[in-house]
Amino acid sequence: MLAYDYPILGLFWSMMIFFLWFAWIMLVFRVIMDVFRNHEMSGIAKAFWLIFVIIVPWFGVLIYLLANGSDMAKRSIEQQQAAQDEFASYVRQTAGPVTGSADEITKLAGLRDSGVITDEEFAAQKAKLLA
Template structure:
């Protein structure tokens, strides 16, 4: 019978682990995760900051790696106020780059190829160029080999007129 008593004393049941211990364990886990998030944001901010020189970046990075708790605390106290501003400036620059890329892609890779085709169509409708000249000029515009600034001038093929 003593053998059964020893076996049951070694097993832990759910009610053997108090609720307050669960709370503290979850809190400590949350704080560790938040600290690592803060550490990586600080490392990213060190590399993002254009005001810091190379040696200053190396010094802050060494401080945050060698003495992580002290380094993070000192960095947040010394440079934490502008971390958000630098992050917002980087996000705006990325958004502007993305918008410029979308505008370029929407324009067909070239600047104003849609406008060029519309002008060529108008010139053909007026009768200033033939259908063959329009076809060749359209191929030039669509291939990206120099959209004509003045359709009907130097970039259009000679038609013998």
């Protein structure tokens, strides 16, 4: 009975309106976040943009996108690049220096030459590293 009262095209348009509304809300929040992220803009300019976007949202967001759309993309890319660099730095710091088999064998040879380990221990450790 419900399907008869609410045809498939009506369902399609309802879903379309919902998704467009959701995309609009995301765009408004993205513009507001970009206003705060823009370090080149003064505090008064940020306040005027926010008031403009809040009071006249459709027109304010459209004008902001026309005026600052390419700068928004650049700031977003810079923020993502900074986050990637910070993550890579954290991984390098946490993982520590990478040492290969050649470095380990060189250290073992130094220990053998100084008399800390014997030739048999050196040969066993070398075989273990090369295996």
